[in-house]
Amino acid sequence: MDDLTFRKRIYANPHDNAQDIVDACQDDKNKAKFKSDMKTFDSKLKQALTVSTPDNLAEKILLSQSIDTQNGSSKRTKVHLAIAASVAVLVGVISVKFGLTNNFDNVGEYAIAHHNADIKHASDNYTYSLAQINSKLAAYGGEIIDALPNISFANTCYFGRIKSLHMVFQGEKFPVTVFLIPNETGLAQSTNFSDQDYNGETINVNNNQLLIITHKDDPNKDWSKQLTQSIKWKNV
Amino acid sequence: MGNFFRRPQVSLGMKTKQLKYEALVRAYSDDLYRYGVWLCRDPNIAEDLVQETFLRAWRSLESLKDQGAAKSWLITILRRENARRFERKQFDLVDIEESYVPDTLSVGSEQEVENHLLRRKIAELEPEYREPLVLQVIGGFSGEEIAVILELNKNTVMTRLFRARNQLKDVLEPQEQNRGIENG
Numbered sequence: 001m002d003d004l005t006f007r008k009r010i011y012a013n014p015h016d017n018a019q020d021i022v023d024a025c026q027d028d029k030n031k032a033k034f035k036s037d038m039k040t041f042d043s044k045l046k047q048a049l050t051v052s053t054p055d056n057l058a059e060k061i062l063l064s065q066s067i068d069t070q071n072g073s074s075k076r077t078k079v080h081l082a083i084a085a086s087v088a089v090l091v092g093v094i095s096v097k098f099g100l101t102n103n104f105d106n107v108g109e110y111a112i113a114h115h116n117a118d119i120k121h122a123s124d125n126y127t128y129s130l131a132q133i134n135s136k137l138a139a140y141g142g143e144i145i146d147a148l149p150n151i152s153f154a155n156t157c158y159f160g161r162i163k164s165l166h167m168v169f170q171g172e173k174f175p176v177t178v179f180l181i182p183n184e185t186g187l188a189q190s191t192n193f194s195d196q197d198y199n200g201e202t203i204n205v206n207n208n209q210l211l212i213i214t215h216k217d218d219p220n221k222d223w224s225k226q227l228t229q230s231i232k233w234k235n236v
Numbered sequence: 237m238g239n240f241f242r243r244p245q246v247s248l249g250m251k252t253k254q255l256k257y258e259a260l261v262r263a264y265s266d267d268l269y270r271y272g273v274w275l276c277r278d279p280n281i282a283e284d285l286v287q288e289t290f291l292r293a294w295r296s297l298e299s300l301k302d303q304g305a306a307k308s309w310l311i312t313i314l315r316r317e318n319a320r321r322f323e324r325k326q327f328d329l330v331d332i333e334e335s336y337v338p339d340t341l342s343v344g345s346e347q348e349v350e351n352h353l354l355r356r357k358i359a360e361l362e363p364e365y366r367e368p369l370v371l372q373v374i375g376g377f378s379g380e381e382i383a384v385i386l387e388l389n390k391n392t393v394m395t396r397l398f399r400a401r402n403q404l405k406d407v408l409e410p411q412e413q414n415r416g417i418e419n420g
Contacts, residue, residue, distance in 0.1 A: 011398040048354035053266045061290045135280040156284045
């Protein structure tokens with residue numbers, strides 16, 4: 001095998017163990033050395049390419065999937081109930097209105113359900129840097145310009161079929177969940193919403209909605225003010 | 237009181253699916269993330285890409301028949317997700333220097349310096365050279381497998397791998413000229 005072909009083959013794959021390569025190395029010491037040098041270089045290359053991975057990456061992925069599954073199964077249950085109800089209505093009376101609606105009627109209901117599914121799983125001891133958060137916010141035209149409490153969760157989540165940014169701030173007493181979603185969700189907007197434990201509020205920013213969910217006993221009543229003042233928005 | 241309610245049939249299937257999925261996440265999320273980092277040169281976007289990839293994988297896990305092909309299946313999903321990112325034009329594209337910062341360089345061993353130099357040079361490689369290289373070195377894929385993933389013929393893949401290493405090799409040995417093979 002000529003030198004040029006040999007080198008090209010080894011450059012393309014230093015671990016090439018085809019018979020003609022093995023033979024060439026046996027016949028020519030220089031070729032054997034070249035191959036061995038390239039294998040050493042390749043291990044350095046591997047080391048350089050092996051960048052460190054985020055903490056708890058696998059756990060975060062499994063968490064997203066568990067939320068996705070919970071939303072899916074609650075949808076199925078609701079659809080089943082809706083079908084049962086529809087059948088009952090048909091048998092009993094003639095209904096003027098009939099149809100299967102979305103699993104959630106408005107953004108607030110969905111946000112509370114997502115928040116409740118998540119709060120059991122989310123770890124509260126992870127800290128995102130400001131740069132990490134801002135690079136995620138940039139896709140929505142946002143930038144944190146003022147000090148905010150520690151953010152322990154910040155990930156892309158699917159809000160129904162809509163991509164959203166889901167963040168959890170660690171308040172002094174209770175965590176605060178914030179969703180950033182586009183205005184166009186196909187669901188009705190809800191300015192204020194709540195369940196037995198949590199209050200939610202929607203603020204319109206740019207072409208997005210900022211949904212802020214706080215615990216009813218949270219002594220800090222200024223979350224929405226704090227958040228709107230600390231995040232600067234520009235059109236994207 | 238006995239249990240009057242029949243356990244849903246679906247639970248066993250769901251459980252198997254869940255276990256299969258967890259095994260995939262644990263086995264491949266790190267490598268997929270690394271591939272994502274080198275693909276888009278932004279650790280945050282890479283993390284989102286991996287999240288989205290695995291969510292899609294969960295939703296279509298039934299379509300993965302051959303467990304041995306799981307890794308290339310995931311890579312293909314991730315590449316598609318990355319392409320969508322450009323279609324949506326949701327993200328601003330920024331320069332390499334701003335978007336990808338290699339691990340902090342402490343004044344330390346020769347190995348750390350080499351790592352740092354190599355990472356900079358890898359980030360500067362043309363994507364068409366960088367991608368097959370990452371698939372080969374991190375993914376452990378053969379030339380044929382890379383050709384399938386990238387939808388190229390194998391000769392093109394091997395030429396790109398040669399050119400990628402040829403450009404990188406100079407970083408560590410600038411004094412050594414690769415005589416005669418640059419034009420290959």
